[in-house]
Each structure stands twice: as C-alpha cells, then as structure tokens.
Amino acid sequence: MSSKIKDIPASERPRERFIKYGRENLKTSELISIILNTGTKDKSVLELSNNIINSIKDISQLKDMTLNKLKKIDGIGEVKAIKLLSAIELGKRVYYDKNWSKIKLNTIEKVYEYMKSEFNDSKQECFYALYLDTKKNLIEKKLLFKGTLNKSIVHPREIFKNAYLLSASSIICVHNHPSGDSTPSKDDIILTNSLVDIGKIQGVQIIDHIIIGNDYYSFYENGNI
Secondary structure, three states, X not given: OOOOHHHOOHHHOHHHHHHHHOHHHOOHHHHHHXXXXXXXXXXXXXXXXXXXXXXXXXXXXXXXXXXXXXXXXXXXXXXXXXXXXXXXXXHXXXXXXXXXOOOEOOOHHHXXXXXXXXHOXXXXXXXXEEEEOOOOEEEEEEEEEEOOOOOOOOOHHHHHHHHHHHOOOEEEEEEEOOOXXXXXOHHHHHHXXXXXXXXXXXXXXXXXXXXXXXXXXXXXXXXXX
C-alpha cells in the first residue's frame, strides 16, 4: 500500500510547501500533485505525479500531452487528465502564446512548432489563419472553420475580412488532416490556388498553406505557391 499525503509531515506536503516556499521552489512533481489534488486507492497523488514525469523525457513535452496519452498512464483517469491538460492550456495562453506573438513566423519550422499542438487529438479538420505584419510578426491567430473528419468548408471572404480588420500584410493558412497523412487533397489544392489569386487582387499575400498530420506539408516549400 502506498503512502498517502496525510502520512507526510504537514510541513512537507505540496500545498504547505507552496505557501511556505513559493511556487518557484516546488518540484515539478509537487506542482502536478496540487493540480491532480488526490491519489487513487492504490497510489498517492505524489506517485501519480511521478508516473506522469517518468512518461516523458523532459518537462517541455508536457505541452504536447494529449488526453489519450495521459489516460494510458497508470492511475490517471479522464478527470485527472482533463485537470492537468486544462492547467497546461492555461499556462500556454498566459505565457507561451504571448511570447510566440513577439517573434517572427518567418520560417516553416517556426509555424509548425507554433501550430502543431493545436491539433492534438483533433478528430475534425480545423482551419487557422495566421495574420502577419510587414515584418512577418504575428498579429493574431484565428480558428476560422471546423469541418468533418475529411472535409473543411472554408470561405475566402472570412479569411480576407479578418486581414482587413487587423491591417495584416500577409496570411499563412494552416489546417490539419486527422488521418495523419499531410498530403494535400484535390480540394486543398483548389482552395490554395483560389486564396493565392484572391490575395493578389486584394493586396494581401498568401505566404503559405501548411497541412499538419504526422508531419507537415508546405505549399510554399514544395513550390506550389
């Protein structure tokens, strides 16, 4: 039988250490324990936290965790997985996204690293537009459409309307293929060509259209824009 939080001296419990020493001085396992709140019948909350940590190579991989991955860890059910993912997402919104918006999205690799976590566990196609200024700094990211498993209905007017409202100079389109195959479909090619043509008329350049699956496909990188 594992030890419980109540068996740990009060001064050494994660919450008490948080109050006494501050959040920056807690171990990662202690921070996760506070989020999870309770253990299970057979495992203490600290053991569950260590199970999560032992399932990854380093702390940075937590941002790419999915519901299904967490649920495969011994002792982690859906409720605890949702709590942890919610905390991770909140941290991304407070810090990660804010810092990304300060850098240039001027390479395909940067766009891929910025966007790939948006599609974790997604069973639908999701279409995003990244609006950039003249120096390729991100102005805003917008989720414009969600489709079925294999089709996303995209209206060019919505894409360009937001560009005007944000005074964007250029746009990078990004969507996913839930199948994992990032090869563009016939509809993807038709849509991309249409957006590029409209962008030339409207004076808002479509820099790239990136499809994310198990890897990524860039229309620009492949000479199709």
